[in-house]
Amino acid sequence: METLRKFERVLEIVEQNGRQPSRLIPILQAVQAEYRYLPEEVLTFIATSLGVSPAKVFGVATFYSLFTLKPKGKYHIRVCNGTACHVKSSMEIFKTIQKKLNLRDGKDTTEDMLFTVETVNCLGACGLAPAMVINEEVYGQLTPERATEIIEDIIQKEATHELDSFGA
Amino acid sequence: MNEYNYITIDNKEVLVEDEKNLLELIRKAGINLPTFCYHSDLSVYGACRLCMVEVEGMGLVPSCSTPPSPNMRVKTNTEEIRKMRKIIVELLLANHSQSCPTCQKSADCQLQILARRLGITEIRFKNQNKNLPIDDSSPSIVRDPNKCVLCGDCVRICSEVQSVGAIDFAYRGANTIVIPSFGKDLDKVECINCGQCARICPTGALTPKSEIEHVWKALHDPEKIVIAQIAPAVRVAIGEMFGLEPGVISTGQTVAALRAMGFNRVYDTCFTADLTVIEESNEFIRRVSQNKNLPQFTSCCPAWVKFVEQYYPEFVQHLSSCRSPQQMFGALTKEIISAQFNVEKANIIVVSIMPCTAKKFEAKRPEFIHDGIKDVDYVLTTQELGRMIEETGLNFSELEPESFNLPFGFKTGAGVIFGNSGGVSEAVLRYTTEKLTGEKREHYEFKNVRGDNGIREIKFNLADKDFSMAIVSGLGNARELLEKIKSKEVHYDFVEVMACPGGCVGGAGQPVFTEIEIRRKRARGIYDNDRMLELHKSQDNPYIIELYSSFLGEVGGEKAHKLLHTHYKSRKRIADEDMHLTYADKEEGLEVNVCFGTSCFIKGAQRIFRGILDYINANGLRNKVNVSASFCFESCERGPVARIGDHVIERCTVDLAIETIKKETEPYV
Amino acid sequence: MNWTLLGLNKIKKDFSLWEKSVNHRVLVCAGTGCLVNGSMKVYEEFIRIIEKSGLHVIVELKNEEEGVWVSKSGCQGFCQIGPLVTILPENILYTKVKPEDVFDIVETTLKKGELLHRLLYIEPHMQKICKGTEDIPFYQRQCRFVLSKCGAIDPEDIREYIARNGYLGALRACTEMTPEEICKTITDSGLRGRGGGGFPTGKKWDTARVQVSEKKYVICNGDEGDPGAFMDMGVMEGNPHSIIEGMIIASRAIGADEGYVYVRAEYPLAVKRMRKAIKDAYELGLLGSKIFGSDHTFHLQVMEGAGAFVCGEETALIASIEGKRGMPSPKPPFPAISGLWGKPTIINNVETLSTIPLIITEGVEKFRQMGTENSPGTKTFAITGHVLNTGLIEMPLGVTLREIVYGVAGGITGDDGHVMSDGFKAAQIGGPSGGCLTIEHFDLPIDFDSLKKAGAMVGSGGLVMMNKNTCMVSVARFFMQFTQSESCGKCVPCREGTKQMLSLLDDIIEGKATEETLEILEDLAQAVQKGSLCGLGKTAPNPVLSTLRYFREEYEAHVKHKYCPAGKCRALIKFTIDSELCKGCTLCANKCPTGAITGEKKTPHRIDPFLCIKCGVCIQTCKFKAIKGDKP
Known part of the structure; x- marks a missing residue:
């Protein structure tokens, strides 16, 4: 059912943007907001409906770092590695979280699809360096300990959720 | 002043x-x-x-x-410039496959030439080459990203000149790569095999796929009768690989070289080009009289044919049903020679020498394979033949010219000019003018169809009837023209299209060239060749006349149809899975599939899709039906198309779809 | 006179009247920094508690009425001590306000008119308690011109912007001035583009103005990508209407009828505020056709970026709006002649556009009084790094680094966050395109030309301060890594060159470099600088070249002596155990992943340098500070 609803939404998005090839980026943004990534078949569909070559759409989708062709975890953690955060040891935060979640460079999503951990160039929260954002929420003035706590809280919350749903 | x-x-x-x-x-x-x-x-x-x-x-x-x-x-x-140039070339070399001696492009590689020119003797930077997989899925082109310098020439020629866009840049920065969509294999995407990307590629990143070894193997096999056919454009270009000027006609040397290499018969594709003129002109005359499927499009160029099949299925019926001269040749010679010498077709090997990479694809089309036997077994490009001659050690330019075997080696100038854009049109005019007026004409040249522009048009009057004709080269130009024909902005009776700019002389199988002047010289060579020949009109070819009377029978007749004509199909641009949207509870749920290809999309696939969904929801059928969206049912001209169970509904409407679903789901309800 | 103008005047008159009637105004900072620290909860708490306490709370001012007017503001600048709350008319600034403080503020300040001392800012050097911005050195020493409304008004209320003389510049431009006059005014003002290179804005506009074309475009470049810079974000979040007004003026000046605000996607709040501001401007007829009854039409929309630093480059930004990969194209043709869809297009940075209305309304003279002769006006900077006060500031151009470091930023801090006298090592200005300033530049006036001479650039204005514990090779590497990953991959020098430069820097940091490495690095850096296609590539080597210029001995120490003077390059650190301090507790030996540490219990341990992988676990483990990463 979900796939169907999403597909209908894709149709809507393409229509809303007047099937204009110039609106490709806004279209991809809207589609990604729906699917949380850009599935190949949806991209092919978008290319077909805009009348541009799929290679072009693929080229655009892979050029911009906010687009992703792989599904991301439920919690998308982006650790800021802008200059301000970097000089305040943001990479330590990043590595701590990676380690905590058993991830490494090249493997950024946990097996259970709960977390994706990446760096981001600058969140503009430089005054609060080092910072990170989890989905939409920004966390500032982090320490490795604080970051670990935040992750643990999420894990805990998810575990209780699961228990709840079992109970229900 | x-x-x-x-x-x-x-x-x-x-x-x-x-x-x-x-x-x-x-x-x-x-x-x-x-x-x-x-x-x-x-x-x-x-x-x-x-x-x-x-x-x-x-x-x-x-x-x-x-x-x-x-x-x-x-x-x-200046010192600064020289230093920078060297650094740039060094940087490129540091990110380049180090397999230069074994690279197909070795002698013609611009990077290698430049490194030598600039006197680069060491690379101070670390080698960063990633050793990416090579894509040799395509019958025509091999893509080796490890040799790519990302100049984007291929990307631009594919989209700007050919309006295809099968390859493009993906990813960014140091990860940038030129690749088909989603990293798919080249044979799974909309590539039309014209090979212009390989022609323009300065390095060995895109090269025509070689069939040299297969051909040697056949030549070494005593069981096989190996027959060569040489395309018109080859003769004015192959000499370039042996120090001759572009446009110098070296037919005789080529024939001699092929014989020396062990070919049993050496024939000329121009012969079947003459045959094509007869068949295609009569088809044209017939269509004009019936006012059906006009304009008639030429069908000699396999890249163009695939282009129409992919992007303009509504025009597929406009393509001439004639096979290309290459394929006519294969079918005809195998048929005749096997009967004549009483050999199995499997032991007759037809090798064509073509200026073209798409011909490799054409020879592998299923329409031209019968019981596992191809009409044309191998297709060598001009380049490949040149390399084979190099390997034999023959001194090409000094070879004593030899002549073709008969009968399929005898041609008129009309067959030769097929190598140039406008050639088919001119050859058809040479035939049609006489056929329609019933008068013999002394002059045979129609210079108004010749030229260098990508789109040319001529109007003429024949037997009190006005005709208009367009000559196109470059598929971007073809697309432009097709859109105008579609919108009825223009009307033509006959349209010649060659995928490569300038026609076959500018084909991607020709010796490496980038200067347009080289192509022009070859084109002049073709017209010179026409003038040097005794006959200039296909209908005057005595062997063609003989062929009809003794073997084929009527023009466009049954036998001709079997051997000389073919059919086309709409084809998916990209081999893709359908998108599954709802799932039935049980396996035997009703399959409902709506096409969302461009054409159906424009014709309102969405409305139908929504109508179907509303109906399904309203009637509680959600878990009894598998709904999926497809990208092409290959009948775009009759869209929108939906498939419901076993019924393919063309020109589908919401009501039609619902009615069918109703019928099909009754057992469930 | 027409209805829009009447409308403007009415809004202005009403708003001033209503404003006078309120008793207090509470401005809760809702810039990204304060939001992160929970200012929305503070805002909500204010509304809840004021209501409960019996005072009348005004959320939207639309009548003459008494009460407490609570609104959200844009970035008030001093992000580090947020959430910030300003109380008017007293102009009290409360810092680090938590929801649980709200009750006290209401009781003490709003009801009794007294100061709540525990939330006031204490100036750390003199331990002086500061009531508000007038007393706080961070604000005192600034010259807030472009940022004057930022943080002082509700960015989501177009009426307040209008009440503070907003859209007057656009009105003049549309009804009283000819396009030539507007261009001349901007040229006369000497305004230079705030986004990077400092190109004269008036000249750019004039080029576009004289083009004959049925279609022209104005684009606001809000793709602020420099890591460590957030000035444009501050303006987009805090005063979006000033940008719209600047764009209306620009469109009038060049004859454009369509515009885009290209906002970096990492700034969701800026996107939201810009969208709302545009919608509100349309509703009042300030955008659309026949603006102010003139024949001028201007349509504006927001385009959200998708994560590519290179899109800050004009031609790449245009490609991105056209739905393509953001790859720059060669100039000429310049966008002012052939830009978006091949039409004349001007692209100005957020701050530049936000300055425009002020030049029109307040005059060229006033603008030129600030800054220097060739770089007039003010510039916003984002100060971050090892300084006491981080945040968003605005200074006249020509200000010295000394003034910024000690006057505004409160001095350099050590790694522990405390002030470190004599701690200054370098200031990185202009992000990955800029360079380093050192102590020798302390009294250099910061303007477009002087910085260029010093091998840096104003850039967008990111200013990262670094203390003495910073390894400059690592800093150069950081920026190289940044540009390398953000290179679009189009031209050879940038794509291949930055990758090789990064690899050379890695060699240096890992102790694998030879003396030839520095030579190759410098040669390559120059080739990338001269040979690259766009600004990103041309400036990418700046951090390397500038650190090579001012901190060459640090590079040489890494190369020749395999030694990192700042002790930051792990591969060059030699780990040793001080036998005096080591108690032989064996903790480190147990933790060491490679078994490099050996020793008997209760006797000093040793580290085998060949087994040691320099992971640093032992240092973290040792309770006696016996293990040191030291120079060889």
């Missing part, structure tokens, strides 16, 4: 005429400034940075994108 502008290039005054940029002026001044990404017929890209020059008052500028202004003072060889 004194309107002339001069600029100074390396202390020499150069007159500015209509050059768009400094680079063209510098080259005009006789300085061969290196570039990878500049081609006068493509958009300015400005990426290779090899054409940087120093302009007084401006510092270093890329000459490809700097327009000349009066009294500019340009230097092309």
